[in-house]
Amino acid sequence: MTALDLSSPVAVVGAGTMGQGIAQVASVAGHPVRLYDAVPGRAREAAAAIGARLDRLVEKERLTGADRDAAQAGLRPAESLAELADCGLVVEAVLERLDVKQELLRELEEVVGEDCLLATNTSSLSVTAIGGALRNPGRFVGLHFFNPAPLLPLVEVVSGFATDVTSATRAYETARAWGKTPVACADTPGFIVNRIARPFYGEAFAVYEAQAADPATIDAVLRESGGFRMGAFELTDLIGQDVNESVTHSVWQAFFQDVRFAPSLAQRRLVESGRHGRKTGHGWYDYGDDAEHPEPHTAEKAPAPAYVVAEGDLGPASELLALVREAGIGVREDDEDHGTRLILPSGGQLVLADGQTSVEFRDVVYFDLALDYRKATRIALSASQDTSPGTLSEAIGLFQALGKDVSVIGDAPGMIVARTVARIVDLAHDAVAKGVATEEDIDTAMRLGVNYPLGPFEWSRRLGRNWAYAVLDDLHLRDPSGRYAPSLALYRHAYASDKREGTTS
Numbered sequence: 001m002t003a004l005d006l007s008s009p010v011a012v013v014g015a016g017t018m019g020q021g022i023a024q025v026a027s028v029a030g031h032p033v034r035l036y037d038a039v040p041g042r043a044r045e046a047a048a049a050i051g052a053r054l055d056r057l058v059e060k061e062r063l064t065g066a067d068r069d070a071a072q073a074g075l076r077p078a079e080s081l082a083e084l085a086d087c088g089l090v091v092e093a094v095l096e097r098l099d100v101k102q103e104l105l106r107e108l109e110e111v112v113g114e115d116c117l118l119a120t121n122t123s124s125l126s127v128t129a130i131g132g133a134l135r136n137p138g139r140f141v142g143l144h145f146f147n148p149a150p151l152l153p154l155v156e157v158v159s160g161f162a163t164d165v166t167s168a169t170r171a172y173e174t175a176r177a178w179g180k181t182p183v184a185c186a187d188t189p190g191f192i193v194n195r196i197a198r199p200f201y202g203e204a205f206a207v208y209e210a211q212a213a214d215p216a217t218i219d220a221v222l223r224e225s226g227g228f229r230m231g232a233f234e235l236t237d238l239i240g241q242d243v244n245e246s247v248t249h250s251v252w253q254a255f256f257q258d259v260r261f262a263p264s265l266a267q268r269r270l271v272e273s274g275r276h277g278r279k280t281g282h283g284w285y286d287y288g289d290d291a292e293h294p295e296p297h298t299a300e301k302a303p304a305p306a307y308v309v310a311e312g313d314l315g316p317a318s319e320l321l322a323l324v325r326e327a328g329i330g331v332r333e334d335d336e337d338h339g340t341r342l343i344l345p346s347g348g349q350l351v352l353a354d355g356q357t358s359v360e361f362r363d364v365v366y367f368d369l370a371l372d373y374r375k376a377t378r379i380a381l382s383a384s385q386d387t388s389p390g391t392l393s394e395a396i397g398l399f400q401a402l403g404k405d406v407s408v409i410g411d412a413p414g415m416i417v418a419r420t421v422a423r424i425v426d427l428a429h430d431a432v433a434k435g436v437a438t439e440e441d442i443d444t445a446m447r448l449g450v451n452y453p454l455g456p457f458e459w460s461r462r463l464g465r466n467w468a469y470a471v472l473d474d475l476h477l478r479d480p481s482g483r484y485a486p487s488l489a490l491y492r493h494a495y496a497s498d499k500r501e502g503t504t505s
């Protein structure tokens with residue numbers, strides 16, 4: 001099955017933000033494009049706006065003058081749906097309402113030829129439900145572009161319950177021919193990206209709701225330690241709190257209120273207050289010329305300990321030992337495997353966040369997961385009231401000696417990065433087990449769709465097969481609501497690895 005022939009006209013219905021972007025992509029790829037909108041005159045304005053954007057691309061030397069001319073000549077506003085009769089593909093990008101989309105598709109089916117592929121750009125409705133309005137839902141597929149469509153490479157190609165394999169393949173190949181990176185996925189709430197990304201927001205909000213840290217500190221830790229391009233608070237301010245909350249809400253509802261996808265009360269209050277983010281001038285942060293951006297909490301300078309004793313294998317934090325040695329701090333390795341921790345001269349312990357709370361152990365400081373301990377510029381530490389000030393000070397001094405800023409947060413099991421990554425890894429395994437997408441496509445989607453530094457499976461491999469399961473198992477014990485319950489898929493993954501390791505050792 002090949003991509004749609006370039007001579008075949010593509011129609012885009014709905015000439016708003018997404019429709020314009022998709023029309024631009026299809027016309028630059030070389031198709032004749034028809035743009036239709038229910039509001040009279042809007043398609044014409046949109047075509048002019050696309051033309052102006054193409055001019056700017058030529059000025060920036062990202063498009064040749066000849067390609068611009070060809071694209072502009074091929075792009076034509078349509079006055080009625082009847083003008084779309086000869087199209088080989090129609091992508092709808094109208095209002096996000098099931099009844100509106102269904103009604104439109106019923107009308108389109110009467111107009112276009114039998115072999116015309118029909119597609120929706122819906123981000124939160126069920127492709128199966130929209131396609132249910134059609135006599136022939138086999139030719140209907142989700143083509144979920146990301147905003148801005150001309151810039152972002154990812155397209156989720158969503159197969160509804162009734163979508164023919166040939167239609168999905170043709171849509172996939174067409175997206176690829178348009179220079180996009182398509183990923184194939186089943187019709188599930190949130191598809192790939194909006195399903196698996198939920199904990200990135202939810203866990204940050206939960207740490208804030210638990211009063212363990214403020215937004216600026218959580219964002220800084222996610223960026224500087226987790227390697228995420230933006231923190232959850234600043235990113236949702238950019239997306240719009242109303243938009244982000246509405247996606248969370250619809251995914252949660254579509255999963256029959258599965259607690260793993262539950263919305264955040266703190267974000268609800270923010271939306272209710274009208275603080276929708278950058279676009280309203282206020283969100284988690286204030287914007288505008290004289291707005292102050294709060295700084296993350298950063299610990300005062302503390303003396304470095306003279307040495308540490310390393311017990312057991314630090315797992316994902318193993319690299320720390322080399323960094324400690326390079327900083328001129330002695331490392332004594334204790335072969336007695338009491339656990340996986342560093343013992344400080346005070347006698348207190350420094351332990352990688354594992355889903356337990358610091359009140360459960362004597363004199364412990366947890367440190368958070370980092371994507372790369374060498375490159376991380378900030379590390380979060382968490383301690384309880386029972387942690388001795390000397391231990392906390394030595395822990396702070398140790399990481400400062402490695403060149404890191406240190407943020408001390410409250411006692412939050414799984415801290416910030418560890419719980420977030422563990423949950424993303426879990427949802428990714430769960431999605432594969434349920435036939436949503438392949439591991440490779442999930443990794444691609446999360447890297448390209450939301451800029452994660454690693455795909456969940458790449459991350460999982462780096463962390464070790466049991467790591468995410470162990471963290472979630474501990475978290476689940478401390479919060480038995482089900483929010484952290486590891487999926488059966490992750491359990492199988494962890495258990496299979498034990499068996500395999502057992503038979504090979």
Ligand SMILES: NC(=O)c1ccc[n+]([C@@H]2O[C@H](COP(=O)([O-])OP(=O)(O)OC[C@H]3O[C@@H](n4cnc5c(N)ncnc54)[C@H](O)[C@@H]3O)[C@@H](O)[C@H]2O)c1
Pocket residue numbers: 013014015016017018019036037038039042092093094095096097100104121122123124144145146147
């Ligand atoms: N904005 C995003 O970031 C984004 C990203 C991915 C997917 N989507 C999805 O894309 C779709 C469009 O979103 P948008 O942000 O471009 O919306 P938008 O409001 O900018 O544009 C929608 C356009 O559709 C037109 N329209 C409404 N009903 C119509 C009908 N029956 N027939 C023809 N035209 C009609 C409106 O006049 C409007 O011009 C939605 O399904 C949305 O969920 C949006």
